[in-house]
Amino acid sequence: GENVEQHPSTLSVQEGDSAVIKCTYSDSASNYFPWYKQELGKRPQLIIDIRSNVGEKKDQRIAVTLNKTAKHFSLHITETQPEDSAVYFCAASKYKLSFGAGTTVTVRA
Amino acid sequence: DVKVTQSSRYLVKRTGEKVFLECVQDMDHENMFWYRQDPGLGLRLIYFSYDVKMKEKGDIPEGYSVSREKKERFSLILESASTNQTSMYLCASSFSTGLTDTQYFGPGTRLTVL
Numbered sequence: 001g002e003n004v005e006q007h008p009s010t011l012s013v014q015e016g017d018s019a020v021i022k023c024t025y026s027d028s029a030s031n032y033f034p035w036y037k038q039e040l041g042k043r044p045q046l047i048i049d050i051r052s053n054v055g056e057k058k059d060q061r062i063a064v065t066l067n068k069t070a071k072h073f074s075l076h077i078t079e080t081q082p083e084d085s086a087v088y089f090c091a092a093s094k095y096k097l098s099f100g101a102g103t104t105v106t107v108r109a
Numbered sequence: 110d111v112k113v114t115q116s117s118r119y120l121v122k123r124t125g126e127k128v129f130l131e132c133v134q135d136m137d138h139e140n141m142f143w144y145r146q147d148p149g150l151g152l153r154l155i156y157f158s159y160d161v162k163m164k165e166k167g168d169i170p171e172g173y174s175v176s177r178e179k180k181e182r183f184s185l186i187l188e189s190a191s192t193n194q195t196s197m198y199l200c201a202s203s204f205s206t207g208l209t210d211t212q213y214f215g216p217g218t219r220l221t222v223l
Binding site: 001009043044045046089096097098100101102 | 199215
């Protein structure tokens with residue numbers, strides 16, 4: 001099955017700086033790559049996704065890039081704010097979603 | 110607004126007990142999923158269902174079964190609970206028949222097996 005690896009497992013950034021989370025996947029047939037954000041004590045929620053026919057997608061301060069050849073994709077958060085502190089999960093899917101282990105992001109004020 | 114609810118937020122059971130976790134969604138979604146979430150392991154798919162009475166195994170189905178008798182309801186059953194099934198259980202639903210669509214999660218059930 002699909003294997004998704006996510007790095008780093010924890011990330012601490014100064015407010016206003018950028019944060020980057022990277023994921024790799026094993027199945028070249030995967031074609032859908034969502035990112036979920038889970039705030040402490042809350043449910044995961046989709047923040048952005050990308051499909052394999054697109055190389056980059058932006059939504060305000062967040063962006064995702066996909067390199068199909070290298071089988072990796074990344075989440076970029078610019079101008080980080082305290083409310084960006086959360087656990088972020090990447091996932092890859094050909095048929096069913098396989099999630100990475102998660103990255104705990106802490107934004108220091 | 111999509112609403113996915115789970116029957117309990119916290120549950121404590123004894124080893125060997127039969128445990129039922131229930132999930133209900135109100136958006137007429139085709140697909141429903143059960144995951145377990147453990148620190149450092151992310152979300153792992155236990156079972157999913159793409160239609161009433163249909164089910165498919167996920168990545169870690171051992172020790173679990175599911176039931177989907179109505180479209181809006183998906184139950185996870187632990188036939189004989191064991192301590193290694195202590196975890197956070199998350200239900201999710203999605204609309205697309207292709208399965209590659211936004212999944213909406215429930216609030217989770219934290220199950221402790223003593």
